[in-house]
Amino acid sequence: MDFTIRAASLDDCKDISRMILKLAEHDNVSDQIKITQRDLEQDGFSKNPFFHGIIAEVPEHFKSRDGHTKVGYSLYFYTYSSWKGRAVYMEDLYVMPEFRGKGIGKALMAKVSQLGLAAGCTQLNFTVLDWNKSSLDFYRKQGCWDVTSDLGYHCMRCEGDALEHLGGHLHFTDQSQ
Amino acid sequence: MDFTIRAASLDDCKDISRMILKLAEHDNVSDQIKITQRDLEQDGFSKNPFFHGIIAEVPEHFKSRDGHTKVGYSLYFYTYSSWKGRAVYMEDLYVMPEFRGKGIGKALMAKVSQLGLAAGCTQLNFTVLDWNKSSLDFYRKQGCWDVTSDLGYHCMRCEGDALEHLGGHLHFTDQSQ
Numbered sequence: 001m002d003f004t005i006r007a008a009s010l011d012d013c014k015d016i017s018r019m020i021l022k023l024a025e026h027d028n029v030s031d032q033i034k035i036t037q038r039d040l041e042q043d044g045f046s047k048n049p050f051f052h053g054i055i056a057e058v059p060e061h062f063k064s065r066d067g068h069t070k071v072g073y074s075l076y077f078y079t080y081s082s083w084k085g086r087a088v089y090m091e092d093l094y095v096m097p098e099f100r101g102k103g104i105g106k107a108l109m110a111k112v113s114q115l116g117l118a119a120g121c122t123q124l125n126f127t128v129l130d131w132n133k134s135s136l137d138f139y140r141k142q143g144c145w146d147v148t149s150d151l152g153y154h155c156m157r158c159e160g161d162a163l164e165h166l167g168g169h170l171h172f173t174d175q176s177q
Numbered sequence: 178m179d180f181t182i183r184a185a186s187l188d189d190c191k192d193i194s195r196m197i198l199k200l201a202e203h204d205n206v207s208d209q210i211k212i213t214q215r216d217l218e219q220d221g222f223s224k225n226p227f228f229h230g231i232i233a234e235v236p237e238h239f240k241s242r243d244g245h246t247k248v249g250y251s252l253y254f255y256t257y258s259s260w261k262g263r264a265v266y267m268e269d270l271y272v273m274p275e276f277r278g279k280g281i282g283k284a285l286m287a288k289v290s291q292l293g294l295a296a297g298c299t300q301l302n303f304t305v306l307d308w309n310k311s312s313l314d315f316y317r318k319q320g321c322w323d324v325t326s327d328l329g330y331h332c333m334r335c336e337g338d339a340l341e342h343l344g345g346h347l348h349f350t351d352q353s354q
Contacts, residue, residue, distance in 0.1 A: 001221055005347075020259045023330045032260045034223045034299075051257040051339075055295065076260055080228040082197045082252055082269045084336075085216055106346065113335065113344035120328070123336045124343075130329035143339025147332040148325055151279075152307035155324040155332060158290065159300045162320025167290035170182075 001102050002061055005111045008053030008073065013040040015070040016053060023094040027129060032050040044075075051077045051091060054111050056104045064098055071099040074108045078119060088116030109142065127155065178239055178279050182288045185230030185250065190217040192247040193230060195210045204306060221252075228268060231288050232349045233281045241275055248276040251285045255296060264300040265293030286319065304332065 008016065017037040024030045043050045056072030063069045079089045083153035090112050095105045113124050122143075128135050136146075147153045158166060184270045185193065194214040201207045220227045233249030240246045250273035256266045267289050272282045290301050301321075307314050313323075333342060 024260065029260065034261050035259060043257060043263060050255055050263050075257065075262065077256055078227055079254055079256065079266065080220060080268060082212060083201065083206065084211050086220060086227050091257055098312075108344040110343050113340055114347050115343045117340065122340070123334055123341055125335075126333050127330045128333050130331050134332075136331075139333055139335075142335060142343055144333045144335040147334050150330065153304045153332045154307050154313075154326065155330045156303050156305050156316055156321045157300055157324050158316075158319060158321040163290055163294065163299070163301055166287050166319055167294045169287040170234065170291050 001099075002059055003062075003071070003099075003102070003104055003107070005054055005055045005107050006057065008044070008055045010041055010045045011055045012053065012070060012073075013037045013044070014057050015055070015068065016073050016074065016075070018038055018068075019073050019094050019096070021094065022096070023092060025054075026048070052115075054108060054115075056095065056099075056108055058099070064096060068096070071096045072104050072108055074112050076112045076115070078116075078121070079125065081123060084122050086116075086119060086121040087117070087125055088112060088121045090124060090126040093126070106142070178247070178276075179236055180239075180276075180281055180284070182284050183232055183234065185221070185232045187222045187249060189232050189250075190214045191232065191280070192232070192245065193217055193250050193252070195242055195245075196247075196250050196271050196273070197269065199273070202343060204309070207321060223273055228252045229292075231285060231292075233272065233276075233285055235276070242272060245273070247272045249285055250279050251289055253289045253292070255293075255298070256302065258300060261299050263293075263296060263298040265289060265296070266301040267300045270303070273300070275290045282315065283319070 017040055024033050043076050053073060053075050055070050057070050073090040074093045079087045079090055081087050093108055116124055194217055201210050213329050228338050230250060232247050234247050251270045252268040254266055256264045258264050270285055293301055
């Protein structure tokens with residue numbers, strides 16, 4: 001099947017938003033999604049974007065049963081390791097179920113890798129839920145390794161009241177502005 | 178003890194590089210460090226920086242036994258969650274051993290939180306090695322939670338030959354330039 005991988009534009013945010021919801025349904029986390037099409041437009045396509053995106057698109061005659069030609073996407077951004085330097089982080093990788101097994105997911109991941117290498121990155125990082133064995137198998141086949149299992153890395157998070165409290169702590173101690 | 182938290186500048190890269198090596202010694206990973214002072218200067222203080230930094234500094238009369246007044250640092254950058262939107266990632270948080278227990282680490286973390294909140298972020302993320310119990314305790318006290326233990330997130334990585342191979346895959350399938 002012919003498909004194209006290209007940079008996402010503002011006009012793709014409606015489809016990215018649709019696919020983010022589909023990916024969340026697959027991961028059983030639909031209730032966690034706070035991001036709207038408008039958030040994506042503001043945060044990804046303004047002067048200092050928080051992320052970049054790529055789209056997998058098929059020709060009109062291969063469109064999905066419900067009429068979509070944008071059938072996959074990846075969101076990524078650049079990060080930094082104080083050990084190894086420039087890195088690229090793949091936040092999402094998604095292909096609509098009826099288009100899987102055609103190399104589209106691998107092509108999206110390859111494009112993120114290619115863009116990362118071109119920007120001087122030496123690592124591609126991402127996270128996977130441990131129950132998602134089919135994704136883990138796919139990534140292992142591409143030569144990826146599990147930093148959490150092998151080195152003991154744990155992802156930690158601060159949010160909500162705890163983050164507000166922490167950020168407010170500086171009213172008392174911060175001497176810089 | 179008086180101390181100041183301020184944005185890092187190009188002139189701080191020598192001290193940041195020194196402290197990155199000290200942090201790596203603490204984590205038993207000194208052999209993993211490929212980053213030099215020059216990398217930090219190029220990657221953090223050019224037009225499109227890959228990271229930002231803050232420095233904890235003490236007055237001259239409180240300087241360390243070996244003469245340093247820059248006694249702690251944090252590196253951070255902005256990321257994105259396709260569930261929750263803007264986020265800030267704390268790559269490193271370090272305070273020289275002789276200056277611990279004085280609130281400097283918490284003040285550095287609070288500053289990253291404050292900067293993240295000001296930029297519209299709803300999450301502060303970071304990773305901790307699972308054997309580093311004192312750090313885990315410190316972070317839990319600040320209200321942070323362990324996304325790996327609680328939700329099953331695993332950090333995955335592709336690098337070296339595997340990344341080159343993946344990035345090269347598009348010579349065959351990519352139709353975009």
